[in-house]
Amino acid sequence: MNSFYDLIRIFCEHWARVGVLPESFQYAFVVNSILCAMLIGPLLGGVGTMVVTKHLAFFSQAVGQAALTGVAIGIVLGEPYTSPYASLFGFCILFGLVMNFTRNRTKMSSDTVIGVFLSISLAFGACVLLYVTGKVNMHVLDNILFGSILTINDTDMNVLLVITVICASVGLPLYNRMLMASFNPSLAHVRGIRVKLLEYLFILMITVITVASLKVVGAVLVEALFIIPAASARNISRSMKGFFFYSVTFSTLSCLVGVILPMELSIPVPSGGAIILVASVFFLATALIRMAGGRFKDAAI
Amino acid sequence: MxxxxxxxxxxxxxxxxxxxxxxxxxxxxxxxxxxxxxxxxxxxxxxxxxxxxxxxxxxxxxxxxxxxxxxxxxxxxxxxxMGYVPQALDFDHTLPITVDDFMAMVCQGRPAFTGIKAVHRPSIDQALSRVGLTKKRKRILGQLSGGERQRLLLAQALLPFxxxxxxxxxxxxxxxxxxxxxxxxxxxxxxxxxxxxxxxxxxxxxxxxxxxxxxxxxxxxxxxxxxxxxxxxxxxxxxxxx
CATH class of the missing domain: 3.40.50.300 (P-loop containing nucleotide triphosphate hydrolases)
Structure with a gap:
């Protein structure tokens, strides 16, 4: 796989030299970040439609912030601090599944359970981080929190590619079933849908996607990329088709523009922040269209 | 009709x-x-x-x-x-899901956002026609009245027969x-x-x-x-x- 990335990088470098692509494409890290953006964009945009439909926006935020604790645990356990994937995936998956299990068993509202688990995770993370302060440069954590395209390597791209392929292969055939389960669990059950199993599967999907996107978008902001493109798409869509494809388009464009624009304009901002700001522009524009356009004025008080 | x-x-x-x-x-x-x-x-x-x-x-x-x-x-x-008509449909009324999308969602495995599969179209047309929703198939669910949503629930219960x-x-x-x-x-x-x-x-x-x-x-x-x-x-x- 790595030689495949090398091949793409060589092509990009060549096209950048002859002037077909912008000059910055000569650098390997730029090509890496573009490749990641092209995977993350459609993935988060597509899954985001389901996150919005299922009202799981703050769940992804909780998982994103639990990643910080996962990194701290990884450093304590001796994993490389640039990519402690075993601890990240291990802690975040456990965190997501236990949170969902607690919500199911206690029948408490989602926001209450997520709020409690988010606080526990942050408190635990803060304690472990203090312990590892002496071991690593704390600026490494900025990359986890806000994303940094400079740190993306072939391992990160492999992880992202594998997660994308798995989620697309599992999520697309089960898309209708997952949607149905959120509309009316009782009806879904009658139609042979295993509601609880799909719920856990979806939680697992959000968790692994969140972890795989950390390097580019950042722990604090990854949740925004699930929600903002889907919310923007909802502003101007009149069907599921529009909802899904607009969301994928907005998300992919946000990632690409958010990665490329700061480099071309030499603006020193973290990639996560730039991506979300671009996504926010889409949201504001579509919100204005919704407010101005008569056909979308269907909201009632 | x-x-x-x-x-x-x-x-x-x-x-x-x-x-x-x-x-x-x-x-x-x-x-x-x-x-x-x-x-x-x-x-x-x-x-x-x-x-x-x-x-x-x-x-x-x-x-x-x-x-x-x-x-x-x-x-x-x-x-x-078994066909089942629940008491109500609990959903976010602002979601852009049309009557057609809903029927595609309950009837087919292919994601609803890709449209209704040709093989399912005749039976969906028939079910919607039977409950009087043919003219409202492009409407989003949030724009349907309570009675129309109930008709939709009836229509889905007829598929499969x-x-x-x-x-x-x-x-x-x-x-x-x-x-x-x-x-x-x-x-x-x-x-x-x-x-x-x-x-x-x-x-x-x-x-x-x-x-x-x-x-x-x-x-x-x-x-x-x-x-x-x-x-x-x-x-x-x-x-x-x-």
Whole structure:
């Protein structure tokens, strides 16, 4: 796989030299970040439609912030601090599944359970981080929190590619079933849908996607990329088709523009922040269209 | 326009259902006690009773969604195809999901955002036409009235064509035309052998359309032919009990 990335990088470098692509494409890290953006964009945009439909926006935020604790645990356990994937995936998956299990068993509202688990995770993370302060440069954590395209390597791209392929292969055939389960669990059950199993599967999907996107978008902001493109798409869509494809388009464009624009304009901002700001522009524009356009004025008080 | 529903598979009678000493307790609260009655194949069987009497719990026990004791047996010579009309659809009204999207979602494996598969289109067209929603198929669900959403729930229950139809107060929200449409539809289904079990509140309707009626208020208060069991005194007893 790595030689495949090398091949793409060589092509990009060549096209950048002859002037077909912008000059910055000569650098390997730029090509890496573009490749990641092209995977993350459609993935988060597509899954985001389901996150919005299922009202799981703050769940992804909780998982994103639990990643910080996962990194701290990884450093304590001796994993490389640039990519402690075993601890990240291990802690975040456990965190997501236990949170969902607690919500199911206690029948408490989602926001209450997520709020409690988010606080526990942050408190635990803060304690472990203090312990590892002496071991690593704390600026490494900025990359986890806000994303940094400079740190993306072939391992990160492999992880992202594998997660994308798995989620697309599992999520697309089960898309209708997952949607149905959120509309009316009782009806879904009658139609042979295993509601609880799909719920856990979806939680697992959000968790692994969140972890795989950390390097580019950042722990604090990854949740925004699930929600903002889907919310923007909802502003101007009149069907599921529009909802899904607009969301994928907005998300992919946000990632690409958010990665490329700061480099071309030499603006020193973290990639996560730039991506979300671009996504926010889409949201504001579509919100204005919704407010101005008569056909979308269907909201009632 | 009246479009007859066609069941290409069979016209034999649907399954029968036996409830035998069914009990349901949630926590320390007893919801159902010693429920025993039968639903005959190919009949319309209504379930009535006061609010909180356990009607929906009994229906959900039949659906396998409640941890009951006792036996609920469905007997059928062939496979049982169950259609279910829930009381309501709980969803975010601002979601851009159209009537067509909803039908695609319940009928096909391919994601709804790719549109309705050609193979499913005729049956979806037929079901929507039967409940009078053909002209509203491009509307988003949030723009439908309560009655129209109820019609949509009916339409989805017809796909695939059921031989056992379970309905939890499908009349709620329906206007006069909607009520007439539902009655016509049920009679048509009955003639095709479909067994229909529904929770209903309108006793006049029950008398007019049901073959049998069972009144539940924790236990079975009475069960039989509507003309025989729906006397004023029995109704008064049933709805003033508890």
């Amino acid at each position: 009246f479009v007859p529903l066609i069941d290409n598979k069979c016209c034999s009678k649907g399954p029968g259902v036996l409830f035998d000493r069914v009990n349901l307790t949630l926590g320390n609260t007893s919801i159902l006690e010693n429920i025993s009655f039968t639903i005959d194949p190919g009949t319309i069987h209504c379930l009535i009773g006061p609010n909180g009497g356990g009607k929906t719990s009994l229906l959900r026990s039949l659906l396998g969604q409640m941890p009951h004791t006792g036996e609920i047996a469905i007997s059928s010579p062939g496979p049982v195809v 059921p031989n056992l139809l379970l309905m939890d107060e499908p009349m709620a929200g329906l206007d006069k035309d909607g009520g007439r449409m539902l009655n016509d539809l049920l009679m048509e289904l009955k003639h095709q052998g479909v067994t229909i079990f529904w929770i209903h509140h309108d006793l006049k309707e029950v008398k007019a359309i049901a073959d049998r009626v069972t009144c539940v208020n924790k236990g079975v208060l009475f069960s039989g032919q509507p003309g025989l069991v729906l006397s004023s005194q029995q109704i008064l007893d049933a709805f003033s009990a508890r």
